[in-house]
Amino acid sequence: MTLDEAWRILRENQYKRTKNRDSILHFFSKNDRYLTALDIRNFMENENPGISFDTIYRNLTTFTELGILEETELGGERRFRMHCDPGVHHHHFICTSCGKTRNIPHCPMDIITVHLPNHEVEGHKFEIYGKCPTCVA
Amino acid sequence: MTLDEAWRILRENQYKRTKNRDSILHFFSKNDRYLTALDIRNFMENENPGISFDTIYRNLTTFTELGILEETELGGERRFRMHCDPGVHHHHFICTSCGKTRNIPHCPMDIITVHLPNHEVEGHKFEIYGKCPTCVA
């Protein structure tokens, strides 16, 4: 997703354009990987050294709810990345060292027919973990 | 996995038979669902009201390392369940209300052929979330 698309969604939902949101989104748009709240905090060292974690988490939650970011959990902490292709459902290979991802176009739900009578399916998760070429070397 | 199998593994690895371990394993063997550290704490109300979280987590880690338990993360906390069938790789439907599970015999890794050149695959996760028949009603 581009910055313009993200801001269009935010505007449509009456969210204000602030310096923090601009910086955070810009950081995500430059990084094709899953990032932590601390990553963002560190990146803001220059732009806004005093940024509150409250602000970071609040915006991460907002962005995720609006579908601008997608979220996962790795090593006991929440991680976020720019929702790469909002229209097309897909999954990820995730590097456990650097958080970098690689798309997996297939979805097991399309292939696996599971019989779950009377169950109410809400969602699913399919992720492959490992080391990306850079971190292998 | 049965209690006997669990204790055989523990014995083989020189772990002592303690009252806490007995209680915890017994609790897991009776519950076909993912449980939190707090669930265990509450269950021990009778058997050992003063049990330390250190003890709980230490044993959960040990059991998981030995393959007696399997672990996942749900709603920001770690959950554990008895490793249902150590020989046969499988996945789970997990109830987001009560943690109860249902086996999914298929594995997406067997079906999906992903091209990940130079990547080092360490593992994967496939889980379906929702409400079990009991929690739907």
Add this chain to the structure above:
DNA sequence: CATGGAATCGTAATGATTCCTATTTAAAAG
């Protein structure tokens, strides 16, 4: 530029998990 509500800051609070040290216990040896 005045106004009102959204957004933020700074810090305190929370909840899950881990660390630390003195004490207790399992089980092996005598």
Add this chain to the structure above:
DNA sequence: CTTTTAAATAGGAATCATTACGATTCCATG
């Protein structure tokens, strides 16, 4: 059955990620 010793535990403090909150600042609209 006692002694011995390393493993296991209790209790509480510490840590880490995350959230809550009151006071202040900022964005957008008129």
